[in-house]
Amino acid sequence: NAGVMQNPRHLVRRRGQEARLRCSPMKGHSHVYWYRQLPEEGLKFMVYLQKENIIDESGMPKERFSAEFPKEGPSILRIQQVVRGDSAAYFCASSLGSGSNQPQHFGDGTRLSIL
Amino acid sequence: KQEVTQIPAALSVPEGENLVLNCSFTDSAIYNLQWFRQDPGKGLTSLLLIQSSQREQTSGRLNASLDKSSGRSTLYIAASQPGDSATYLCAVVIIQGAQKLVFGQGTRLTINP
Secondary structure: OOOOEEEOOEEEEOOOOOEEEEEEOOOOOOEEEEEEEOOOOOEEEEEEEEOOEEEEOOOOOOOOEEEEOOOOOOEEEEEOOOOHHHOEEEEEEEEOOOOOOOOOEEOOOEEEEEO | OOOEEEEOOEEEEEOOOOEEEEEEEOOOOOOEEEEEEEOOOOOEEEEEEEEOOOOEEEEOOEEEEEEOOOOEEEEEEOOOOHHHOEEEEEEEEEEEOEEEEEEOOOEEEEEEO
């Protein structure tokens, strides 16, 4: 049973380019969460999605960042016009449900480096 | 606003010792608490989940306790091994519209052979 799959593992972009990060949840999981880990900082919640719906995006920067979880295919975190401060590890997690006894399972992350 | 603090930030002990990692949180209104392990360049591995109604959970050499009223959790590792070297993260689950994990900064643990 495959875990949460994220790709690419490493992504290098120049300032002003777009970055697309993909996340395939565990089989049977319909709840997806994105977190960002800035250098020397803890993980911070960004957005929570269910299939075709953004439930909570309170942790997302207001500009340049967007997320989707289409009916078919992986969840995508998209960063437009990247800047140096976007360099971080981006982690995706999935859960079977949203109840308090449903743990979130994490992928290995995408390390984004902005030149 | 919920804040999670982990002490110490780093810990180095000889192999075979028992050790305790500490986690504190400012708001006792949590739904559960999870302990994770993070290896360098890797994702997070869930170690233990304690629901808010529980006091502790055990898995192998790991035991996690939860005291909601005082806002504290501890992770006890028995008979430590070099393979236990990693960063250990504590996270509380809060419900603010959606289930969210609020993480501490982690404790970087090194077990010396």
